[in-house]
Amino acid sequence: MKPAVAPVKNVSATQIAFQNLLQRSYGVPGIALLHGPSGQGKTTATTYLYNQVNGIYVSARAHDSTSSLVSRIVEELGASPMHRISKCVDYIIEQMSMYERPLFIDEADYLMNDSRMLDTVRDIYDGTEVPVILIGMDQIARRISTRKQFYNRISEWVEFKPADLEDVQIMANYLLEDGIVLEEALLDHLRRSACGEMRRLVIGLSKIEALAIANEIELVTLDDWGxxxxxxxRQPT
Ligand SMILES: Nc1ncnc2c1ncn2[C@@H]1O[C@H](COP(=O)(O)OP(=O)(O)OP(=O)(O)O)[C@@H](O)[C@H]1O
Ligand SMILES: [Mg+2]
Known part of the structure; x- marks a missing residue:
């Protein structure tokens, strides 16, 4: 399998949302929320994007406090540790503003348990007005809607949807070794078995690729897979 990011619909939607944030009109707030179930490609789409835009990326953790979160952002910015939260926040605001570096916070569900962490992210946004992108699971959209001050600053929402047949075809084109082609019926069978979940689609594609290589098949059909x-x-034979 090739180590590529396939430009599926969720990836394009993420890029469009980010462009909208950059080009937003005066007065429109600049926070985006990417949300959807596990394995749907949120982190992959985010990684692809923040590398292109010189973003700052952190992943929140279950035991994070405001202090540990801002310290990790400071570390990500390449600075040595600072002991006061206010110093960290000032430094982050300065760096984001000076270099127009957007901030991406993955696993943002963990921020929902602690209003101080969410308020700190809001302070960072208010101090810079540089885009902030939160990435979380399905329930985040509902939970964030109860935090009005934060919710009102979100101007772009991207819901990650299961891959459709066209997405699975794009994944096969980008990820399979050259010269291996899959019949549409097999792609659709894979899509249905994986419920359109990217993580499971990648596992399935890698198994089909191994079958194709072992048996020297160029066009793999549903019959070849069985x-x-x-x-x-595996089912007993
Ligand atoms: N656009 C893509 N192109 C290629 N592979 C992808 C793509 N999106 C996802 N994948 C594959 O699917 C796996 C799962 O994706 P990812 O980790 O981005 O999902 P997630 O939505 O962040 O899941 P979680 O909520 O569990 O963190 C990745 O490790 C990668 O192998
Ligand atoms: Mg993820």
């Missing part, structure tokens, strides 16, 4: 599962236990 009725074995793509994921989980």
């Amino acid at each position: 009725d074995q599962p793509f994921h989980g236990l």
